[in-house]
Amino acid sequence: MRLAALVFDRAAEGVMVTDTEQQILTVNDAFSTLTGCTRQDVVGKKPSLLRSEKMPPAFYAEMWDKVNRVGVWQGEIWNRRKNGEPYLEWLSINTVKDKSGKVVNYVGMFSDITKVRESQQRIEYLATHDELTGLPNRALFNDRLHLALARADRSRESIGVVFIDLDNFKMVNDTLGHETGDKLLRQAAVRLLDCVRGEDTVARLGGDEFVVLLVAADREQATVTAERLLIALSASYQFDEHECFISASIGLSMFPEDAADANSLMRNADAAMYRAKDHGKNGFRFFSADLASQAGKRLALETGLRRAIDTGSYSSIISRRSGWKAIPWSVPRLWYVGPTTVRSSNRWYSFRSPSKAI
Structure with a gap:
């Protein structure tokens, strides 16, 4: 009995x-x-004094019904401390019977799992x-885009993807x-949300790239949104003490006119943004x-340049510092800028590689 009392007190x-x-x-x-409650606070009273308003009456009815039928119940339950603070606990209730099988006591054992739930x-x-911004990320955006495409296909509606x-x-x-850059991104995220409807989705893809899903929106509505x-x-x-100004480059792709699947819509909006x-x-x-x-040519160009620089085959890109020549595969004209940077049309390509003169 002394051991049981010691375990009871030290658990x-x-x-209860x-x-x-x-x-x-x-x-x-x-x-x-x-709980913050002393023995004097609770002895002679019922456990309901710890109830929070988070659990409906039906919950307690089902809980006690199972205790009476099975003799045990366990699960999560919101209770409140003496100061009124709600907390989540893992509770186990067991019946104690005498030799004749008659229930004589109920024993409840619980632990506070609020922090565990918050971490989860x-x-x-x-x-x-x-x-950083609290916006949906790429994974959640892709899920919503696939769902929106399925609905749009059934209802024959248009949707837009905005890069x-x-x-x-x-x-x-x-x-x-x-x-400061992080503060700007957070402000930009708020502004983006203010420009769209509640049913639309704004997500951050990473860095300074965002994407918007416009549901049930035609080309005219997408134009208005882009201008906004x-x-x-x-x-x-x-x-x-700082003030700064930036701008944005925006690309739009519409379903079903421009693409019929999520990957193509994203890729096309990205191309339009460039x-x-x-x-x-x-x-x-x-x-x-x-x-x-x-877009296909740009991908081939960047892949080819990367391969040539990684292998040190600079001669296959530019013949001499004094001029340019087309490389063996079909790409636009290239100009020398530096050992790891070249220019094609109006776009610049920079690569990390060991320093090497051409």
């Missing part, structure tokens, strides 16, 4: 013992620590959201620091058929 879990009328007979020290929820949240790249963000980051986005993002950003950048930034472009071939 890490809170323990009641009679068959659910009158509390005793509690242990851990109970007082977890945090992990789940970060799996689907961007930590957004912040112009000159790197300059802000390099000049004012990453902390440009105005919002180009307004002044205030950071204590077209907007090539035309001076601070603007938007819709995807068009000629962009598809240009």
Whole structure:
């Protein structure tokens, strides 16, 4: 009996013992620590004094029905401490019977799992959201895009994918620091949300790239949204003693006109965004058929340049510092800029590689 009493008092879990009328007979020290209630506060009263408003009456009816039928119940339950603070606990209720099989006591054992649940929820949240801005991340956006496409296909509606790249963000980051850059990204995220409807989705893909899903939106509505986005993002950003301005390059791709699947819509919106950048930034472009071939050429160009630089085959890109020549595979004209940088049309390509003169 002394050992049982010692275990009762030293247990890490809170323990409560009641009679068959659910009158509390005793509690242990851990109970007082977890709830803030002393023995004097609860003995002679019912466990319902700890109930929170988070659990409906039907929950308790089902719980006690199972205790009476099976003799045991366990699960999560929201209760409240003496100061009124709600907390989540893992509770086990067991019946105690005498030699004749008659129930004489109920014993409840519980532990506070509030912090555990908060950690789990945090992990789940970060799996689907961007930590900096709180916006959905690429994974959640892709899920919503696939669902939207399925609905749009059934209802014969249009949807739009809007790629957004912040112009000159790197300059802000390099000049004012990453902390200011993060503040700008958070402000930009708020502005993006203010420009779309509740049923639309704004996500951050990473860095200074965002994407918007416009559901049940035609080309005209997408145009209005793009114009609204440009105005919002180009307004002044205030950071204590600093003020800065940026702009955005925006590309749009529409279902079903431009593509019939999620990957193609994303790829086409990205290509249209690069077209907007090539035309001076601070603007938007819709995807068009000629962009598809240009995107393929750009990919071939970048892959070929990367391969040539990685293998040191600079002669296959540019013959001499004094001029240019077309490389063996079909790409636009190239100009020498430096050992790891070349220019094609209006786009610049920079690569990391060992320093080597051409």
